[in-house]
Amino acid sequence: MSRAGLVRTAIVVAAVAALELAARGGLLRAGVAVPPSEVAAKLWSILRAGDANADLAETLGNVALACGLALVAGFSLGAVVHGLPRLRRALDPFLASYYALPFFAFYPVLIVVLGIGRLPIVAIGFMFAVVAMMVATLNGFDRIPRALPRTARVWRMGPVRTALKIKLPSAAPHLFTGIKLAVAYAFIGVIAAEFIMATSGLGYAIAYAFNNYDNRTMYALMLLLLGIVVVVNGVLHGAEQRLLARRRAR
Amino acid sequence: MPTRLLDTLLVLAVGLLAWQGVHWLAPDAVTSPAGTVARAAEMLASPRFWPHAGETAWAFALSLVFAIGGGLAIGLPLGLHRFSAEVGEPILVSLYSLPKITLYPVILLVFGLGLSAKVAFGTIHGLVPVAIFAMNGVLALPPVYARAARALRLSRWRTLAAVLAPAAVPEIVTGVRIGFSVTLLGVFIGEMFSSQRGLGFLLMNAIGLHDVPTMLAIILMVGAFAVTANAALLALEHRLHHRPA
Amino acid sequence: MTVRPLTRPAAATAPHEIHARLAGVTRTYGAVGGRGGVHALGPVDIALRRGEFYSVIGPSGCGKSTLLDVLSGLSRPSAGTIVFEGRPVDGAVPDGVGVVFQEDASFPWMTVRDNIGFGLRENGVDAAEIGRRVDAALALMGLRDFAAAYPPQLSGGMRQRVCIARTLVMQPRLILLDEPFGALDAQTRLIMGDELLRVWRETGATVMLITHALDEAAMLSDRIGVMSARPGRILAEIETGWPRERDSRIAADPGFGAVTSRLWGLLREESLRAIGAQAPAGADRA
Ligand SMILES: Nc1ncnc2c1ncn2[C@@H]1O[C@H](COP(=O)(O)OP(=O)(O)O)[C@@H](O)[C@H]1O
Ligand SMILES: [Mg+2]
Numbered sequence: 001m002s003r004a005g006l007v008r009t010a011i012v013v014a015a016v017a018a019l020e021l022a023a024r025g026g027l028l029r030a031g032v033a034v035p036p037s038e039v040a041a042k043l044w045s046i047l048r049a050g051d052a053n054a055d056l057a058e059t060l061g062n063v064a065l066a067c068g069l070a071l072v073a074g075f076s077l078g079a080v081v082h083g084l085p086r087l088r089r090a091l092d093p094f095l096a097s098y099y100a101l102p103f104f105a106f107y108p109v110l111i112v113v114l115g116i117g118r119l120p121i122v123a124i125g126f127m128f129a130v131v132a133m134m135v136a137t138l139n140g141f142d143r144i145p146r147a148l149p150r151t152a153r154v155w156r157m158g159p160v161r162t163a164l165k166i167k168l169p170s171a172a173p174h175l176f177t178g179i180k181l182a183v184a185y186a187f188i189g190v191i192a193a194e195f196i197m198a199t200s201g202l203g204y205a206i207a208y209a210f211n212n213y214d215n216r217t218m219y220a221l222m223l224l225l226l227g228i229v230v231v232v233n234g235v236l237h238g239a240e241q242r243l244l245a246r247r248r249a250r
Numbered sequence: 251m252p253t254r255l256l257d258t259l260l261v262l263a264v265g266l267l268a269w270q271g272v273h274w275l276a277p278d279a280v281t282s283p284a285g286t287v288a289r290a291a292e293m294l295a296s297p298r299f300w301p302h303a304g305e306t307a308w309a310f311a312l313s314l315v316f317a318i319g320g321g322l323a324i325g326l327p328l329g330l331h332r333f334s335a336e337v338g339e340p341i342l343v344s345l346y347s348l349p350k351i352t353l354y355p356v357i358l359l360v361f362g363l364g365l366s367a368k369v370a371f372g373t374i375h376g377l378v379p380v381a382i383f384a385m386n387g388v389l390a391l392p393p394v395y396a397r398a399a400r401a402l403r404l405s406r407w408r409t410l411a412a413v414l415a416p417a418a419v420p421e422i423v424t425g426v427r428i429g430f431s432v433t434l435l436g437v438f439i440g441e442m443f444s445s446q447r448g449l450g451f452l453l454m455n456a457i458g459l460h461d462v463p464t465m466l467a468i469i470l471m472v473g474a475f476a477v478t479a480n481a482a483l484l485a486l487e488h489r490l491h492h493r494p495a
Numbered sequence: 496m497t498v499r500p501l502t503r504p505a506a507a508t509a510p511h512e513i514h515a516r517l518a519g520v521t522r523t524y525g526a527v528g529g530r531g532g533v534h535a536l537g538p539v540d541i542a543l544r545r546g547e548f549y550s551v552i553g554p555s556g557c558g559k560s561t562l563l564d565v566l567s568g569l570s571r572p573s574a575g576t577i578v579f580e581g582r583p584v585d586g587a588v589p590d591g592v593g594v595v596f597q598e599d600a601s602f603p604w605m606t607v608r609d610n611i612g613f614g615l616r617e618n619g620v621d622a623a624e625i626g627r628r629v630d631a632a633l634a635l636m637g638l639r640d641f642a643a644a645y646p647p648q649l650s651g652g653m654r655q656r657v658c659i660a661r662t663l664v665m666q667p668r669l670i671l672l673d674e675p676f677g678a679l680d681a682q683t684r685l686i687m688g689d690e691l692l693r694v695w696r697e698t699g700a701t702v703m704l705i706t707h708a709l710d711e712a713a714m715l716s717d718r719i720g721v722m723s724a725r726p727g728r729i730l731a732e733i734e735t736g737w738p739r740e741r742d743s744r745i746a747a748d749p750g751f752g753a754v755t756s757r758l759w760g761l762l763r764e765e766s767l768r769a770i771g772a773q774a775p776a777g778a779d780r781a
Contacts, residue, residue: 002336004336008340011337086257087257087261093480093481094265097431097473099428099435100430100431100473101435109465112279113272147597148602150596154594155613155614155618155665156587157617165617166602170602181347183347185347188350188351192349195349195351203349210355229347233340233343233344237340246603247603247604
């Protein structure tokens, strides 16, 4: 592990230890803070009994679906809008304020339009993720050296081929930022939708535990979610580093 | 530029048309744009609306101050010290991508119902992006700036105040703009679940009563506020980046 | 070993057969809302002879890159006509034209070998032929040991060689180069110039080289078009009269000094104008 990684691990371990001590020493209100060791033990028992498996599978499926759709749609939209500078400038303020909208409020509307079930949840995850990918595509395309698409024109490549074979790989480092954001936002959207309105899924399970004063289960499930997010981020980070490694000077 | 304004209005018109189209397809689920505007006007005229709006504005202003102040306090020092940035960045990114709504029970347990809970909720949403952008803004400065400042024999403090901070301002403003949006979202979510006042509370009420016109009217008003504020921040950003607005 | 020629050998050509011609070509950028934009180029008339090495020299910002853009078909002229091999060029790059850009245009995500072969693959050339041509280009450009490297691992000069190789494998009959050696140190420039001369001789292609370096133009060219400050026009065309078999040692030729001093005589005034030393800077922009 790198030195930075070691220091980071030390910081996280110290924070967890401090929380443990504070919770055990009664520094925090009882019931509010459960010692991390007990949370981990609870999570272990939940995982062993398989109590959360169905919810977990459903949530991950929703996230994967929302994210996959958002990546394809976001890239395509970004590529098209980048080619239309006037439309792009007109859209800018809307894209910039997109994330201030409380999407969850659309949930009842989506239920009427899409029916009850996973579809409205996936739709919210998608709505959350798609603009992040679109904006990242726009930013990435902005930074493509001018000579690259011009080279494609010298070879008389069409716009779609140029987008896929020149612009996409050239903008890849920026697109990766978009992918990371889209994954994170798909998680946020899906979990939030489940938390607020669904009757199944990990987000629902957390809300359910909270409403039943079962803080131990609630924290355990939150830890599970945190673990998943950290692992997914780690995998994406590793893939990104491999991609970038080649592009750096020796 | 007039063409620019025209284009924006055109996009707006297309959006309204699409909205109207959805209304025709599902009249019960989606109020028409005209109906929504009428409901919004009705709300704006009602004296009971304003205390809620004021409450939300106050909570939002407080959250924004905490989010920007805290974000800069964390992000700038990290940006100045490359090793600290290397240590801190993955932590910040993980925090950013954590579905913060799940922290809402914890916040509620710690702060109880009321203003402090929603300010806390708004702050945790906005603080991390402000910190990440401030950090990256400073990190991404060409090393030649610091070397030029050394060659001019500026003190550490002058280097920071006169060279590095102004050079990083455009990135910082980008972070503030994004922080602005998500802080607003955070306050709103906070109000939806942990408050008896504010626009978020009104929205949650409307959802519970299946009062679609009120729901959409609130989203429309918040959306209009967000778009206007963002357009202003975006114009500032373009100017700072020395790009044509 | 002998390197296989990369380009179809030139047909036996009549002396002074015109390969490409610009007539009355001008280009104005961004004339929006009735306000006049930047008049970058022209009117320019140039007739490129088949197989000649023609250089364009001029002060920076005089419209050299703009000239290359419109000649290659990458952008449309605001007025005037361009003809390549008897057909008008209008907004698309014709078959048989290759361009090396001023900026680094190598693809950082591909190996050197894949970079060089990319254009051929896109144009459906079969794999065996691609392999042959890429090998020849790697050898010619001295890149054989770096075939598996990625461009970011190479020096600027080697990246530019990748771009030149990538252009040559397409076997262009007209090669346009926009200050291709701009980023290189002086010695490497000389060597690359010699390599370019060799390629030119072996392939029989017509070359138009854009440069701002006096000695480079004087050393490499059969003819040199000298451009005025913006809006660039051709002030004069100078025949060097060098033999076809030549290299950078031509700089020792007694005639070399005469060519460079003639070029500088024409360019000094224009360069001063371009940097605004006589007219107040930017006065013509307002
Ligand atoms: N896309 C463009 N839009 C507006 N002006 C341009 C554009 N490209 C070049 N110019 C202007 O046209 C003039 C000639 O540019 P260029 O052909 O690049 O010059 P050179 O290659 O000789 O240095 C310059 O004044 C430049 O600022
Ligand atoms: Mg140029």
